Amino acid sequence: MIKRFYTWLRLRFLPEWARRQLMEENQRLVRQLVELQQENQRLESYIEGMQDGLRRQRRVIIYNQGEGVSR
Numbered sequence: 001m002i003k004r005f006y007t008w009l010r011l012r013f014l015p016e017w018a019r020r021q022l023m024e025e026n027q028r029l030v031r032q033l034v035e036l037q038q039e040n041q042r043l044e045s046y047i048e049g050m051q052d053g054l055r056r057q058r059r060v061i062i063y064n065q066g067e068g069v070s071r
Contacts, residue, residue: 010019 010022014022
């Protein structure tokens with residue numbers, strides 16, 4: 001419903017040059033959004049890998065006067 005209203009409003013009241021500019025800007029923003037989503041996904045994968053690596057590190061146990069201290 002809102003999409004139809006938006007389309008009607010755009011076709012009814014915007015001049016051709018403004019419509020064309022609006023559509024080009026929307027396409028540019030959609031491309032930018034896709035690029036940023038891909039970059040975000042890549043960085044989240046990197047973070048997950050780092051977290052997995054840190055979780056799997058070996059623990060070193062140091063005995064100090066009979067008490068075990070984990071580091």
